[in-house]
Amino acid sequence: MPLFVIAGRANCPLFVHAIQIANYLSEHLPDIIINKQEFYGEEWSDFLLDINSTNSWYITKSPVIWKEVGFAGSKPHLIGGLSEFWEYIDDYYGTKTFLDRKAVAELCSQNMKAYTEKNLLSAKEKLKSSVIGMYGFNNDFAQMLLPELFNVHGLFEKNMVTIKIYDPESLRDPDTEDEVRSIMESYEREIQAHVKYELLFSTTISFFIENTDFILITEDYSQKEEEDRSTWLKRCSLDMNELATEINDTGGEHLKILCCHLGPVCFTATALTLHIKEKYHNNIIAVTAYEGLKALSSVSKLTDIPISHLAAPPVWGFVGLDQFVDVQGVIVIQDIIRPYKRALKDVRDSTLPQKKVRKELRMLSCIVNQRNFENSVIKRCNQYSILGRKPILPLLRATLHLLELWSSPKKAADVVISLGVHSDGSFGIPQKIVFSQPVTLNDKNIWVPFDKLPIFDQSHREIEKCIKFTSDLMQLIADCF
Template structure:
């Protein structure tokens, strides 16, 4: 799929005409998507010079059109100025357009009014709240990503942490918190506000990001200094569970019920809740779906793509391919309790030489091209020797990583959260497929009304829907059936899913 870009000056009638045609095509053709870049007369030459330097172009006209193939923001392919754009539209779509100068002036006035009212789309969030702000190691990274994705001048980030002592001087604590961000140089403290109650965090909030640590409690660690004595430090070799499974899930359930009650009483109906924490993330999202009655169930999601991102390097090592050639594998199941990463179905791109027929007959001294270089999409299943050995190595690597870090890894979670927000609030809805914990509608034989991680895509109403047409391997079907069978007991014990049954 190609995404078109029309760039020009606000005061240019040619830019107005090109945007009018692009808008008409986008309304009539299902696969025509475009975005506009409008600059003032002062900013246009500076911006155009930077664009030419980046792409090695030599364009001077206004407007300028190009297309990005595959995904928005991809490599630009130049179409040209207005005349080239007209020729392109006529060749591909058979469309011609004539507008009088008076009509163009009216359209330009409307465009200028829209531009002055704000460059960002109405879907872009204004206020984002983050819970457990003082306890989670990835908070600074999350704040940095938020301010990279959205306009810092209008974005307000509210931080809330229930673990702040009641006798703590809030003003002093806020000053220390903001000072730490300023020293780190990763964020703009002017847009960060510390709130003392969950109600304040939810009022006038567009997006709620739930962090925190909901892992199962453990007793004293069993220590092992083998092969590390010379380093002078002790690593954790294993953890001894100190909390029964039902007690653990009930503790998480009670926390989510408290959050759901506050959402019902203080939040707007359009609030989007994103869970991105270690622990039973799909279970917690399911509890929120059960008890949140004032917001849409489709607005409650659990970030699970990080499970797929964290295994890409292991896959690349196994099949001896560069990491950048891999797509993210699908994540299935009740993440945080029982999930499955479909490694075998992971796509990867591979550059191959496709020979011409004449390559069999031409002489070696011939200067004619004997083939062309093309990019093919293959699956890891054909390159893995045995999946069992891969999953064993993967589990060993996770344990070793946890022992070294002394905490769950956070980089994959931050990256997954940023990708989710970028897609959810993009100007144009794409057909990209990601793994996400959403309210099941019965697709892939998951019980309806419960949060399960599965491949989803964003529809025209910006609602995440399972890609039910996605073909499954026999192994994935067995794993999904096993997961459903294993978690049914937890669902019945805690009454999850009853709301939609």
């Protein structure tokens, strides 16, 4: 059964004319199927570039028509434009029909109106729903993250939420889907109070990416015992290359990608940026603040400052392979009493307020002697690796906090956190790599370096070491990309 695919610009008279001919054939010859693909503006240019590159064609004008025999998606046989299509159907089917210019112009106007209304309806429906994808699920972190997502209110402000899960290893185990669904059922009553949701297990990457708003890369990319560094990083890079290729083909315009996994998060994010379209570069983020969160508990114990009064220190470096947690940069949130003038008059039995309590931010280095303190914190943080523990809980907290901020930009106003972002050269960091640094969210909902952060000389030297390590490493592992 032949399938004719007719692609073109929605406002192109030749495209509309070709569709009219194809519909006539379909009505009179029931074994013929017509697939219409219409585009407008830059969509058409991008489509043309992709299809010419894929099939080694050299089409420059609308429409482009080809034939697929047997089933959709089979090898395409190029027919050409409208003139070639006319010749084809005349030779093959002996069919002749004519439309005058006025009729074609009327059809073109009607088609453009229908195209606009369809896209408007699609846009309205999309505003009412959101899609979250989890890439990798067969690990403790991903399975802990899934139910916690429903506590991120910014992700569930819409009427309908779809959660897609893609994990080839889990898909090979038929019991995995049943187990996840049973877990979700235990949260059913609480979740349904938040939002109506749908849970889908994707069997293909293309379906997983299509119409998705947030992709959370939650696969466990920790180094395996039998792997050397080169083999390990090549494995991670190949996965990111495959994912980037699919995103280039089917990803939405405003897709956000979070590398929030165990392993070399800055490396995987960098690998993505090297293969993905440039428009996505600022939307690829590596979650790195968890390295700083590991230090907060130690700082609190050593200083007797409540952990609720501490803000995570800046995290620098190619996290997962090399990083520097600037303990001197821990922020202490102090309550400061500011007395009113009336308090100085010592008016007895006055019921008027005498003072105001305000929050003031101070750096830990202004309060604590750093020499022995920093070494103690580093030793405590290293217990994770010494005991073989994976930092799942700090990573979970950092990921949820980031999602809350990124999905509700008003909450992120004036907030400074540590993230791996695509470097623009700030702080002397080489460009075209994802490097952890202090960032803030700008008015375009893009995370940008916060270059006003004060940095001590000792910390600056450690940051330069991280930059040199990363530059040298990128040269050594160039073949991993």
